C-alpha cells in the first residue's frame with residue numbers, strides 16, 4: 095500500500111468547505127403493535143458536526159453499528175435527516191425533495207459496502223454503468239456504450255466485459271464496477287462505505303490504490319468509511335472516530351495516529367498492529383471489554399463510559415462536548431490523553447486500569 | 449464470505465461458473481442468469497422428464513380439443529352397450545380387465561360402456577385449461593398485490609396482508625358449491641359448458657392469489673432493502689424505474705416457479721370440484737367427474753384407476769418440473 099505522496103496532496107485544491115454536516119441526526123422510529131405506535135427510536139446518528147474540504151479524504155471510523163452507513167446515506171440524501179443540516183457546495187440539501195435533489199446527485203455519489211448486493215444480478219455491466227447516463231440524461235460524445243467502456247478501462251477492467259453479468263466477476267472486480275458507476279457522473283464528492291472490507295486482504299490494497307489514483311486524476315473528495323483505523327491510515331487527510339452515533343475525536347491524520355486524545359481512539363489504535371518494532375514495546379494493548387451498548391438506549395453522559403478505563407462519576411452524568419484541544423484536533427472527553435506535552439504517559443494510564 | 453482471489457490482467461476472466469464445468473469458458477457474450485438456469489435445467493433429468501410429460505399432455509389436450517373424436521377412433525361420449533354385461537345385472541364390462549381390447553385399450557365404463565381412454569384424453573384439455581388459466585389469474589392478481597404491498601409498505605402493506613388472510617380463511621369449497629348452485633346455466637350467449645369453465649377458472653384463480661401474493665410480497669420486501677436499489681436511488685431513479693427495472697426482473701424467476709407449482713394444485717382442486725359434482729356437467733368428460741362416477745362401482749377398480757392415474761401423473765410431472773425449475777433458478781445454488 096503506497097503512502098499518500100506529499101506532492102499529490104499538495105497539488106489538490108485543499109481548503110474550501112465542500113460538504114458540511116451540522117448537528118446531523120437520524121433516529122429510526124421503532125413501532126409496535128397493531129396501531130404501529132412509536133415505542134422508541136434507534137439513535138443511529140445523534141449529532142454529527144464535521145466539514146469535508148475540497149480535495150481531501152475524510153475517514154469515518156468506528157465499530158460495527160456505530161452509524162457509519164447511516165451517516166453515508168444521510169450525506170447522499172438516501173434518507174431524510176431527523177435533525178441538523180447538510181450543506182453541499184454551499185447549498186443546503188437537508189430537506190430537499192427527491193425531485194430537487196435529482197440534479198444535485200451528479201455531485202455526490204456513493205460506493206456501497208457490499209459488492210455482491212450493490213449490483214443488480216439481472217443487469218449487464220453495460221446496463222449498470224450506463225444507468226447514471228440514462229437516469230441523469232447525460233449526453234455522451236460517442237454514445238453511452240463507448241463511455242461505459244472508457245470507464246471500464248479506467249477502473250482496470252476490460253471493455254469486453256460490457257455484456258457480462260455481475261455474478262461472473264470476483265468481489266474486487268465487482269467493487270471496481272461499482273466505482274466505475276459512481277465515476278460516470280464525474281461527482282465532486284464520493285462517499286465510500288467500507289469499499290474494501292468485504293474483499294480479500296490481498297485485493298484491498300489494489301482497490302484502495304485505484305481509488306487514490308482516481309482521486310488524483312479527477313480531483314475527487316472522499317468520505318471514506320471504515321471500521322478499522324489501519325485500513326485508512328495511508329489514504330486519509332483527516333480522520334473522525336465515531337462511537338454510538340457521535341464523533342468522539344476528529345483530527346488530521348498525523349495528529350490522530352500519533353497523539354490520540356480520546357480514550358476510545360487510543361484503544362482502537364492499540365488494537366492496530368504497529369509495523370515499527372521500536373515503538374511496539376512502550377505501547378500496551380488495550381482490550382475493549384464488553385459489548386457496544388444499544389443505540390436504542392445509549393448510556394448517559396459520555397457514551398463511552400461503560401467501556402472506558404478512565405471513566406469517573408462526572409462521565410456518567412455530563413456529556414463531554416466535542417472541543418478543539420489543539421489546532422485542528424477535536425475530542426469529546428473530560429479526561430483526554432496527550433493534551434499537553436507534559437510527562438503524562440498515556441500507556442501508564444492505560445496500563446494501570448486495563 | 450471471502451472473495452475469490454482476484455486475477456488481474458486484461459484477459460483473465462472471473463470464474464464463478466463452477467456450476468458449468470465442461471462448458472466452453474471463453475465467451476465474449478456473458479451468460480445471463482436465465483441462460484445459466486437453462487443450462488442447469490437441461491441437465492436435470494427428472495425435471496426434463498416432467499417437462500416431456502407436460503408437453504405430451506398439452507399435445508394430447510390440444511388434439512382432443514380440436515378433433516372431438518379422439519384420434520378419429522372413438523368418441524368420448526359414445527355408448528357401447530353391446531360390450532356391457534346385461535345378463536347378470538352387474539352392468540360390468542364384458543371381458544377381462546374392464547373390457548380392455550384393441551379398440552378400447554384402457555377398457556370401458558360400466559353401465560354405458562364409454563371408452564375410458566377417449567374420456568381421459570377428452571378430460572385432459574379441461575383440466576389443463578382450467579388449471580392454467582386459473583393460475584394466470586392468480587399470478588396477475590397476486591403479483592400486482594404482492595408488489596404493491598412490498599414496495600409501498602406501511603398501511604398499504606398492512607391492508608393487503610389482512611386481505612390475503614381473509615382470502616386464505618375463506619371456505620372456498622363451500623362457497624364454490626353454493627355459487628354453482630345459484631348461478632344460471634347460460635350467460636353472455638355462451639354454452640353452459642363454457643360458462644361453467646369460466647366460473648371454475650374464476651373461483652379457483654380468484655381465491656388462490658394470496659399464495660403468489662405472499663411470496664411476491666416477501667421477495668419485494670427483501671429486494672427493496674438490497675443495495676442496488678439504493679444505488680439506483682442515489683443516481684436519481686424514480687419509483688417506477690426501481691419497480692420495473694430493478695425489482696421486477698428479479699421477481700420473474702420466483703413467480704415462474706410458484707406458478708408452475710400452483711398448476712398441479714389447481715388441477716387437484718378442479719378434480720375435487722368435479723368429483724363433488726360442482727365442476728363441469730355431465731356428459732362432458734373430466735378426470736374428477738370420472739373418479740366420481742367410478743366411486744359408485746368400487747368393485748371395478750380399473751374404472752377408478754385410470755382417471756386417478758391421469759391426475760397423479762399430471763400433478764407429479766408439474767411438481768417435478770417446478771422443483772427442477774426452482775433449483776435451476778435458485779441464486780443460492782449459483
Ligand SMILES: Nc1ncnc2c1ncn2[C@@H]1O[C@H](COP(=O)(O)OP(=O)(O)OP(=O)(O)O)[C@@H](O)[C@H]1O
Nearest residue numbers: 122136138157158159160161162163164165321389
Ligand atoms: N433502516 C433502519 N431502521 C432501523 N434501524 C436502523 C436502520 N438502519 C440502521 N439502523 C440501525 O442503526 C444503527 C447504525 O447502523 P449503521 O448501518 O449505520 O451502522 P454501521 O456503522 O454502518 O455498521 P457496519 O459496520 O456493521 O456497517 C444500527 O444499530 C442499526 O441497527
Ligand code: SF4
Nearest residue numbers: 396399402409427428
Ligand atoms: S469522558 Fe470519561 S468516559 Fe468518556 S471517554 Fe472521556 S474519560 Fe472516558
Ligand SMILES: [Mg+2]
Nearest residue numbers: 162163164207
Ligand atoms: Mg455499514
